[in-house]
Amino acid sequence: xxxxxxxxxxxVFIGSRDADRAQATAAELGAEVGRTLQGGxxxxxxxxxxxxxxxxxxxxxxxxxxxxxxxxxxxVLIDITVPLQPPKVTSVNxxxxxxxxxxxxxxxxxxxxxxAALHHVSSVHxxxxxxxxxxxxxxxxxxxxxxxxxMALIKDLGVRVFDAGSLRNSIAIESLTPVLLHLxxxxxxxxxxxxxxxx
Amino acid sequence: xxxxxxxxxxxVFIGSRDADRAQATAAELGAEVGRTLQGGxxxxxxxxxxxxxxxxxxxxxxxxxxxxxxxxxxxVLIDITVPLQPPKVTSVNxxxxxxxxxxxxxxxxxxxxxxAALHHVSSVHxxxxxxxxxxxxxxxxxxxxxxxxxMALIKDLGVRVFDAGSLRNSIAIESLTPVLLHLxxxxxxxxxxxxxxxx
Numbered sequence: 001x002x003x004x005x006x007x008x009x010x011x012v013f014i015g016s017r018d019a020d021r022a023q024a025t026a027a028e029l030g031a032e033v034g035r036t037l038q039g040g041x042x043x044x045x046x047x048x049x050x051x052x053x054x055x056x057x058x059x060x061x062x063x064x065x066x067x068x069x070x071x072x073x074x075x076v077l078i079d080i081t082v083p084l085q086p087p088k089v090t091s092v093n094x095x096x097x098x099x100x101x102x103x104x105x106x107x108x109x110x111x112x113x114x115x116a117a118l119h120h121v122s123s124v125h126x127x128x129x130x131x132x133x134x135x136x137x138x139x140x141x142x143x144x145x146x147x148x149x150x151m152a153l154i155k156d157l158g159v160r161v162f163d164a165g166s167l168r169n170s171i172a173i174e175s176l177t178p179v180l181l182h183l184x185x186x187x188x189x190x191x192x193x194x195x196x197x198x199x
Numbered sequence: 200x201x202x203x204x205x206x207x208x209x210x211v212f213i214g215s216r217d218a219d220r221a222q223a224t225a226a227e228l229g230a231e232v233g234r235t236l237q238g239g240x241x242x243x244x245x246x247x248x249x250x251x252x253x254x255x256x257x258x259x260x261x262x263x264x265x266x267x268x269x270x271x272x273x274x275v276l277i278d279i280t281v282p283l284q285p286p287k288v289t290s291v292n293x294x295x296x297x298x299x300x301x302x303x304x305x306x307x308x309x310x311x312x313x314x315a316a317l318h319h320v321s322s323v324h325x326x327x328x329x330x331x332x333x334x335x336x337x338x339x340x341x342x343x344x345x346x347x348x349x350m351a352l353i354k355d356l357g358v359r360v361f362d363a364g365s366l367r368n369s370i371a372i373e374s375l376t377p378v379l380l381h382l383x384x385x386x387x388x389x390x391x392x393x394x395x396x397x398x
Contacts, residue, residue: 092370098293122397134396138378165381171291172378175371179337182364183395190397196382197333198321198391 001053001118001157002026006035007129008156013038015045033129043071051076051153053118054104058083061100065107073111076146078153079104079170080118082177090182092175101170105142113143115150116170119177121159122191133157135193138164138173162196200252200317200356201225205234206328207355212237214244232328242270250275250352252317253303257282260299264306272310275345277352278303278369279317281376289381291374300369304341312342314349315369318376320358321390332356334392337363337372361395 006012006029014029016022019041026039038048046052046068052075056064061081065072081100085093097103101116108114117139125133137159141147147163154161164173176194183192205211205228213228215221218240225238237247245251245267251274255263260280264271280299284292296302300315307313316338324332336358340346346362353360363372375393382391 091365091367094293094297094370140378162382163385164378166290168290169374169378169381171293172371172374175368176375179339179363179368179371180395182368183361183398186362187398192395192397195394195396196379196391197394198389199382199386 001055001126002037003029003033003129004126004157005153006030006037007033008158010153010156011038013040013045013048015040015042017042019044042068046071046075049075051078051150053078053080055080057081058085058095058100062103062107065104069108069112072108075112076115076143076149077104077108077112078115078117078150080116082119082174084178090178090185092178094171094175099168099170099174101140101167101174105167113141113146114167115139115141115143115147116167116173117150117154117161119173120180120194121157122193124191125193126157133159133193134195135159136196137161138169138196140164140167140169140173142167160196162199200325201236202228202232202328203325203356204352205229205236206232207357209352209355210237212239212244212247214239214241216241218243241267245270245274248274250277250349252277252279254279257284257294257299261302261306264303268307268311271307274311275314275342275348276303276307276311277314277316277349279315281318281373283377289377289384291377293370293374298367298369298373300339300366300373304366312340312345313366314338314340314342314346315366315372316349316353316360318372319379319393320356321392323390324392325356332358332392333394334358335395336360337368337395339363339366339368339372341366359395361398 022039026037221238225236
């Protein structure tokens with residue numbers, strides 16, 4: 001995503017608990033796309049940004065949000081986390097709060113509107129700039145303005161994006177990922193996606 | 200579905216609590232497709248069938264299964280029920296048992312393998328025999344043989360059907376329906392569907 005957003009002209013700041021690693025990745029992607037990406041610690045990345053994309057394993061989800069809650073106030077959070085339960089990643093796992101995004105909104109409160117999106121687009125397809133992505137994005141939120149802002153950004157990845165309703169619908173969107181991972185097995189490792197038809 | 204299966208050469212028996220109404224519908228569809236469909240009470244319909252398709256509002260789901268449990272023993276049940284909570288049908292509702300199909304399997308026990316499928320195909324598209332259905336079907340079950348039998352039948356509706364894994368994945372499949380109903384609103388009443396890409 002960082003690669004594609006930088007390529008589309010957005011200012012990208014990659015954050016990580018390991019600031020050196022974030023800087024190295026930013027430099028690598030910057031060289032590839034011919035633009036400057038910044039890298040650093042999570043707090044620095046959030047402070048520099050209007051929209052923040054959270055991409056962590058579910059096991060680190062709650063702790064990351066609790067740690068960064070105060071600095072996230074006033075930002076829009078796009079949460080792409082899927083509550084997978086390794087090694088059973090092809091079977092739906094409902095967390096205590098029913099979805100990772102609902103848990104995020106509950107932790108962050110009204111100061112940070114949460115948008116759930118981007119759970120189904122394969123990193124392999126995103127990584128290849130010359131590749132047209134044959135997968136639609138379903139995005140949902142309880143904050144209409146945040147949803148519109150996030151959808152405009154997501155569109156610039158080169159995908160179609162749909163307003164999928166209230167944040168509660170993240171239960172459906174997140175839990176579709178284990179189903180797609182199950183379908184991948186029958187495709188010998190190729191990554192399947194979804195398209196909305198009839199639009 | 201009855202219309203399309205009869206058209207494909209399958210023997211179809213429509214069951215209802217109201218046997219007269221089932222017979223009238225069977226006669227009407229039979230005239231349309233130029234084949235004989237049977238109609239009658241639910242017990243009679245189940246006794247005459249190898250595979251049983253359950254299509255009831257979620258509010259009648261548990262009571263219907265408990266009433267018909269003994270006669271369903273030895274049959275494969277295809278459960279298309281979505282646990283919608285009217286009037287909020289565009290928002291995910293997780294039932295106590297996490298999905299209608301998991302609840303069905305819990306009520307029926309091992310005597311009746313449950314397959315969850317056919318939640319997303321619009322009845323409007325099914326009703327028009329000349330219409331190619333632009334929607335894939337995701338089917339899941341904990342019984343591999345029952346799943347294969349159901350998938351072969353579903354294919355004869357004129358759709359692609361995918362093995363979506365264990366019955367637990369019905370949580371994802373059922374809960375996608377409120378999302379599609381939300382998307383329909385933006386499409387001015389037209390029915391959207393889903394396609395799996397990258398296969």
